[in-house]
Amino acid sequence: MTTPAAGGRTEDRDTFPKLLALRAATGPDRPAYREKEYGIWQTYRWAQVADEVRRLAAGLADLGFRRGDRLIVVGDNRPRLYWSMCAAQALGGVPVPVYQDSVTDELAYVVEHAGARVAIAENQEQVDKLLEIRRRVPVLEVVIYVDPRGLRHYGDVLSYEAVQQRGAERLAAEPALVDAEVARGRGADDAIMLYTSGTTGRPKGAVLSYDNLVWAARAGAEFDGLREGDELLSYLPMAWVGDHLFSYAQGYVVGLVVNCPESAETVMTDLREIGPTYYFAPPRVLENLITQVTIRMEDAGVVKRRLFQYFMTLARRVGPALLDGRRVGLVDRLLYGLGTLLIYGPLKNTLGMSRVRVAYTAGEAVGPEIFNFYRALGVNMKQLYGQTEASVFVTIHPNGEVYSDTVGKPVSKVELRIAESGEVLYRSPGVFKEYFKNPEATNDTKTADGWVHTGDAGYLDERGHLRIIDRARDVGRLNDGTLFAPKFIENKLKFFPHINEAVAFGHGRDFVAVFVNIDMIAVGDWAERRNISYASYQELAGLREVHDLVEGEIAQVNRDLAADPRMAGAQIRRFLILHKALDADDGELTRTNKVRRGFIGERYKPLVDALYDGSRRARIKVDVTFEDGRKGMIEGDMEIRDLAPHPGSGPALPLRKAS
Known part of the structure; x- marks a missing residue:
């Protein structure tokens, strides 16, 4: 990942370590990551990120991490954990992020199933779980931690800085060690393994390639005009495919600025401070935000409460039409402008959405009332439909065609088909490679010619939009x-x-x-x-x-x-x-x-x-x-x-x- 070897275009780079090298060469001083620590935002630029990843990769190599090995990553959204995934990939390894709130048995299953020798954890809580697992899952050998608090007297674990120091020493002796491994990487290689949510049984490890993820990152960016320097707040679990696509894959492909909050408790404060231009929230988060707004309005005075109710009634009628560019009468436009001054603008600022150009919700069905609430405020909220097995993107609402009862139209190069049973099937360049160690489940989900069974019942309406009714097994x-x-x-x-x-x-x-x-x-x-x-x-x-x-x-x-x-x-x-x-x-x-x-x-x-x-x-x-x-x-x-x-x-x- 040295500068001399980093020429070219993003289209020529088929792995994330190669894309990182390009970012460091063409925009070394542009911001890449921010992290709030002790109330202060720290900025890391692309050249710094490339250096951090390179030293960590060399340190992992010194610990015996090799091509094809799997690296467990567990913790909240932290730049160093994102960099650890790229360091593993630089060596030809496969990161396996795990939900940070997993209990020990859940985490142990993933460690053993993935056959991971090395794990990187954010803090003492995660280290304690990994050390307990290591006693009964012998495949796990090395535990590395990022945050040293509470770990001073822990033996047989390594700090992130210590591994990087080993890497610096190794690079002094072998300067081309990491660059040579990065050059060996190909788009068809395994890039990540993400364990599905497991609604009906044990989670399955879905293996995605660089080709899958780079295509999805570009397709989504082109669909909604994402551009270098767009900001997002990374607060959703790193083990979830949505965070991996938005915060990681699109971060490298587009050049987004990835902001990591101080803690789960400060997310709303951090969101307001950052004012992202690109935002994602699952329905549960959107529901919780509306709950907070409702509570505040119920506690407000009579005049303020009636003002809010009047202008929100107006917004539900006028706001979505203005977003979609439809005709709205002059009086309604003027009233909506007044509402923006008095209600919508302050409310969007409170929600951290003042600068949002594109916002998505997905993960499960969202109620139309919830969805329309945000569009009424002037937030360009869209639904997307996707899966881990699709590298996220299957359908998205196009601008001007946003309907609360649909999940949009297929993204470029995505094919849709509705089975006789009503089940939705798709085929695209983002279709996953396999379920790790589970050929039977792979064959049940993916046909020989690449069609994926979603398990969802739905249909295409007369506008060409996909409508999802429910999980096929639940309808x-x-x-x-x-x-x-x-x-x-x-x-x-x-x-x-x-x-x-x-x-x-x-x-x-x-x-x-x-x-x-x-x-x-x-x-x-x-x-x-x-x-x-x-x-x-x-x-x-x-x-x-x-x-x-x-x-x-x-x-x-x-x-x-x-x-x-x-x-x-x-x-x-x-x-x-x-x-x-x-x-x-x-x-x-x-x-x-x-x-x-x-x-x-x-x-x-x-x-x-x-x-x-x-x-x-x-x-x-x-x-x-x-x-x-x-x-x-x-x-x-x-x-x-x-x-x-x-x-x-x-x-x-x-x-x-x-x-």
């Missing part, structure tokens, strides 16, 4: 033939700030029933303003007043469903509020916070049965994992409530056949 019918799409119903429920999570049941049943998780912050604030006392989540969730609140919001969802001919018969007839929050540590959610529907149905079977046998109350005891890792039990007695269907519901209409 079903009620006993009267009504279409049952649980995620569609759940997203409508989660639009309300008081509902954090919902799980809908109904396939093969006479009616739809749901579990609800309340949002502790939003409902807690609501209760305190009414002088309602509580001591815990379980106590708050059991209050009659909280049930009344949730019942009213479900009734609103039923009114919305009644207006949809396909879903009118799928109104919610019974519900209960769970006595505990669904948790990834308890296996109820994936590490990307997707509901593991089958697991929940089995774990809470007595509650599901009670929803359908006419019971008025139900009791259950389940295992839980506390924040400190201890195991325990939690028992709860839950009220079950009935709701009358909203007038106007009738027999479900048949689902339109996919084109």
Whole structure:
């Protein structure tokens, strides 16, 4: 990665270490990464990054890391962890980022399955897990840490700086060591291994090549006009394919400035300070932001609250049209301008979105109310549809064609096909190579001619946009033939700030029933303003007043469903509020916070049965994992409530056949 060998264009560079060399040669002083530490933003330029990566790569080589080896990377978003991935790739190795909140058993599975000899961890918390794993997974030999706090007296682990020092000494003796390995790299080589979320079983290691990722990075950048110097905040897990594509692959291909927050707790403050031009958030993050806005408005004075409600009503009608370049009357334009001055501008600044040119949401279906809220403010929010197996991009909303009920049109060189069963299939240059050590799963997912089964049910509408109904395995019918799409119903429920999570049941049943998780912050604030006392989540969730609140919001969802001919018969007839929050540590959610529907149905079977046998109350005891890792039990007695269907519901209409 030395400057003399770094000429050429980005189109000629087929691996990330080669692209890094080019960035360091053509723009050595341009900012590449920023990290907030002790309240101060530190900037790293491309030449510095290339030097950091080169010394670390040489240090790894000195520790015996070789072409084809796998490197575990675990921790929050930190420049040094991103650089460690490039250092492994410079030697022909394959980084394997792991979710930082993984419990020890989950992390141990990935270490053993990947056969990783070396791991780099952010801090003491992650080092402790790796050292415990090393005692029972003998393949893991070397543990390296970035943050030295709390690790002074740890033996048999190496600091990041110590490995770089070894690398500097090795380079003094062999100056061409790293450059020679970088030159050997090819676009078809394995670039990364990302473990899928595992909604139905053990995670699978999806192997992506440089060709996959470089194509996807360029295709996405060209689709929405990303340019060198665009800023983004990297706050989502490094083990998630979205972060790898946006923060890493597009960082090198486009020349983005990747900003790493100080901590998970400071993300909103850091977002406001950076003011990114390029933004990504999964639906859960967008929902949480709306919850915070709603709480603040409920606490505001009467005049401010009414002003907010008036201008938001106007924004929902006018904002999306202005974004799409459609005609808007002069009076509405003037009023929207006033709203921008009084409401929309300050609110976007609070959300850190004042400078956003392009924003995406993906990962799971987003409720139209949530999606339209941001577009109403003037944020160019789009939906994209993708998967780990696609190197993210399958479809994106084109400018001027943004609809809340679709996920856009295929990206360049992506082919779409709808199977007879209604399942969406795609083929593109981003299609993954394989599932590591799992040829059977690879063959089940990817056909011999490159088509990938998404597992999602959907269809192409008359505008050429893809519409996703739900996970194919989850879409079903009620006993009267009504279409049952649980995620569609759940997203409508989660639009309300008081509902954090919902799980809908109904396939093969006479009616739809749901579990609800309340949002502790939003409902807690609501209760305190009414002088309602509580001591815990379980106590708050059991209050009659909280049930009344949730019942009213479900009734609103039923009114919305009644207006949809396909879903009118799928109104919610019974519900209960769970006595505990669904948790990834308890296996109820994936590490990307997707509901593991089958697991929940089995774990809470007595509650599901009670929803359908006419019971008025139900009791259950389940295992839980506390924040400190201890195991325990939690028992709860839950009220079950009935709701009358909203007038106007009738027999479900048949689902339109996919084109």
